[in-house]
Amino acid sequence: MRWLEGSPERYDAGMRLLTFGRIAKLHAAVAEAAVAAPDDRVLEIGCGTGAVTALLQGRGAHVTAIDQSPEMLEQAQRRPSGKSAAPVEWLEQTAAEIDRLPTAAYDSVVLCLCLSDMSSSERAFVLRESALRLAAGGRLVVADEVRAPRGWRRATQRLWRIPQACLGWLLVGSLSRPLPDLAGEIRNAGMHVTRARAWMLGSLQLVVAERRP
Amino acid sequence: MSATSGYAISWLRDGFLEVLQTAFRLFPWPTEAGLRSVGRPDASSPVLLTGNYDLTVRRLIRALKGCDVWLVVAPSGGINVWCAAAGGHLTTHQVVTALKTSGVADKVDHRRVILPQLAATGVLGLDVFRRSRWRVRFGPVSMIDLPAYLAAEEKTDSMRRVQFSLSDRLQMAVMWAAPAAVLLGGISLWVEPAWAIPLTLLAIAMSIGVFTLYDRLGNARRWILMATSVALAVGITVVAGGDAAAIIAAVAAPVILTAALTFDYTGSTPLEGGSHFEERKWNIVLDKDRCEGVFRCWEVCPEACFEKLEDQRKVELQHDERCIRCGACVVQCPKDALFFEDSDGARIEPEVIRRFKLNLLGERKVDAG
Structure with a gap:
């Protein structure tokens, strides 16, 4: 969520608030899916304030963490x-x-929570290049805001977007958008989706994929 | 649907968006980042880059009518180029990202990209080249000059200077008047419906006054604006037979509007730098010994503060009184010959400016240590 990046010291608290505390469970699930064994080599794209990085490290992984924000990396x-x-x-x-x-x-x-800040061409590029960085049997682990399933869950998500967008604009004047078809974009990058899990009425999704042989 | 009705709907949609986005341009209006073609570009056509502020992209495409160019729209948080570059939303990172992921490299047989001059405060041209192999040139300040710039392949002096024309001033006035009118009008409808129209008109009149006259009023301008608007509002209220509550509102509303409209005047105009914020105490300084006459500062300064000394291969900071502290010269100088200094001799080095900004709309993160 780029709109909280303007204030790294508030990022974690802001994310807890916006996800009603579910963010910790999401981070734990991401780390669990990413590290199959100690000494695994993990590339984390958009590490932000390092919440997931610390969990990956705690599981014994050798982590390469990248982020474009020097303030976030400092944090x-x-x-x-x-x-x-x-x-x-x-x-x-x-x-x-x-x-x-x-x-x-x-x-x-x-x-984790960085694809929804990207344009569609940037997402396609990053997913394609991510697949190329994976060793044989490697896993792509993506967690992000997605468009909730149709019906009352989609309507609830839309209603929640109004205060969320206002808060985002007031903080740093920027917004992120839920992804319309995360699993489909991952498949288009040549990956095979093996697992998917959702939180918050289906608006937060974790997808695990493997590179097609 | 016929072609004519399709054109009419598109024209109406564009007109509606133009009005809406001009009135509420305080808000971000993002459009999809990526590659657009304007006219019939081919492999040798120029590549331009801008931010993903919808109003800018639509106006830019209109301004480029008759040109054949590739337009790369970089993610800038839905914010206009100058504000995004100064605020850390349009930086080297976003430019590199757009050049690498938009697919423009597959469309052209060269690696030259033209950025708006006002992006120079956030985008480090040399770093873009190092990271993407694309060479950056900073084009004119105003998109209106782009066709002439593309035809001549060089900038004239007037293309380098930022203007604050009557049209620009009125757009800024509308930008502040619209939300102020909605807010005041809305509160009035709830408290006392009879005040809604007068207070909405007051918001519009004061916004126009601030952006057309304010910079010509001298140091006491905030008090002049407040006193004049209170006097006028109270006078009209008394003549119209308003009661005590209406007179109180006629005093309170101009005072609140003056505070709101002049709070970040710097951020809404290219007339001055620093406003009442901390960066006002910092002044631009040129270390002449380090200057080797690369002239990037001269090329990107929107206020033409620098003069070229061609025979000495140096620049001179001839008009530092015009400096609005945008930081573009500091960011672009490859010799680190420019920096900010305060009256006590404390310095902010170029690397700090490049990483954290110190400019009229930046994050105002000052670390002189």
Whole structure:
């Protein structure tokens, strides 16, 4: 959610408020899906304040975390980590620059709440390049705001968007948009969706995918 | 649907959006980032880049009528170029992202991109080249000058300077008048419906007054504006036979409007830098020993503060009194010859400006240490 990035020190509290506390469960599920075994190599795109990074580290992963915001990275690096945790490689760069990272080098690539800030062409590029960064048997783990299923859940989401948009504009004047078809975009990038899970009336989704052989 | 009715609907839709977005341009109006073609561009056509502010993109496409260009729309949070560049929403990151993901590289056989000059406060041209292999040139300040700039392939002096024409002033007035009128009119309808029309008219009149006359009123301008508007509002109320409550409203409304309209005057105009915010104390300084006459500061300064000394391969900061602290010169200077300094000699180095901004609409994060 780019609109909270303008104030990294408030980002975590803001996300807890906006997700009614569900954000912790989402982060835990992302970390669990991303790390199959200790010493897994994980590329985290858009690490923000490092909440997921710390969980990945806690599970013994070797994490490369990238974010375009120096303020966010500063905040993430201040987060305490366990003594035995492997050091994180922090990179200040955009998601569109992951094509400079080695191919087939990671056991999982994580994108948590950052795809919904991107344009459709940027999402297609990032998902395609993420797939190329995965080693054989690697997993793509994506969690983001999505368009809720039709009916009362979609209507509730739309009503909630009004105060959410106002709050977003008041804070830093920017907005994110729920993704219309997250699983479909992941499939279009050449990945095979193996698992999906939803929270908050279907408006927050976790999708795990593997690269098609 | 016939072609004529389709054209009419499109014309009406554009007109409606133009009015709505001009009136409420305080809000972000994002459009999809990505690649657009204007006219019939080919592999050698120029590539332009702008932010994803819908009003700008639609006006830009109109201004480019008759040109054949590729237009890359970069994600700027739905905010206009200058505000986005100054506020950290249109930076090197967004430009690199747009150039790499929009597909423009597959459309052209060159790697030259033209950015609006006002993006120079947030986008580091040399860094864009290092990270994407695209060479950045900063085009004219105003999109109206683009066809002439593209034809001549160079900027004239007037294309480099930011203007605040009557049309610009009226647009800024409308931008503040519309939400002020909605707010005051709405409150009036709830408290006392008879006040709704007078207070709405007051909001419109004061907005026009601020953006057409305010910068010509001197240092006491806030008090002049407040006193004049209170006197006029009270006078009209008394003549119209208003009661005590109406007279109180006639005093309170102009005072509140003066505070609101002049609070971030700097952010709404290119006339001055710093307003009452902290950055007002910082002044631009040129280290002549470091200057090697690259002239990027001269190219990007929207207030023409610099003069070229061609024979010495140096610039001179000849009009520092015009500086609005946008920081574009500091950001672009490859020799780090420009920085901000306050009267006590404390400095803000160029690298701090590049990373955290210090300019008229930035995040106002000052770290001189």
